[in-house]
Amino acid sequence: DEGAPSLFVSTTSIFTRKAKVKKQLLKEVVGDDEWRVNNKYDRSRTPLPVEEIIRRAERWIDREVTYDLLGSNCEHFVTELRYGEGVSDQVSDTGKAVIGTTAAVGGILLAGL
Numbered sequence: 001d002e003g004a005p006s007l008f009v010s011t012t013s014i015f016t017r018k019a020k021v022k023k024q025l026l027k028e029v030v031g032d033d034e035w036r037v038n039n040k041y042d043r044s045r046t047p048l049p050v051e052e053i054i055r056r057a058e059r060w061i062d063r064e065v066t067y068d069l070l071g072s073n074c075e076h077f078v079t080e081l082r083y084g085e086g087v088s089d090q091v092s093d094t095g096k097a098v099i100g101t102t103a104a105v106g107g108i109l110l111a112g113l
Contacts, residue, residue, distance in 0.1 A: 019067040019074075021060040045083040056081045 026035070039047070047053070066072050069090070076086035 017067055018064050020064050021062065021077075023058075023061045039082070040089075041079060041083060041087065045079075045085065045087075047082050048084060053081050 048056075065077070067074075072086070073088055073090060075088035075090055079088065080086035
């Protein structure tokens with residue numbers, strides 16, 4: 001959603017079950033917030049070559065994808081691009097707290113609208 005804050009777009013995806021893949025500069029997305037690269041699965045999986053990851057990612061730009069917090073979330077998407085297999089710790093037992101918090105924030109945002 002052009003011009004919409006990232007949190008709004010993310011919580012909207014939870015309820016619509018759809019997301020649009022966009023190409024943006026990192027500084028446009030995070031602004032002044034802190035960020036870090038998290039390739040935690042590199043310990044247990046072999047990443048594809050960088051050129052292949054980029055090629056795979058570019059095929060998705062401007063396309064709408066199904067979004068499901070438990071089975072097809074943003075972590076599934078990027079791990080599919082990087083390793084050829086979509087995995088997400090967000091859906092493990094420890095990730096249930098993250099899911100509950102995200103749903104609660106989404107509910108608060110919708111109530112505020």
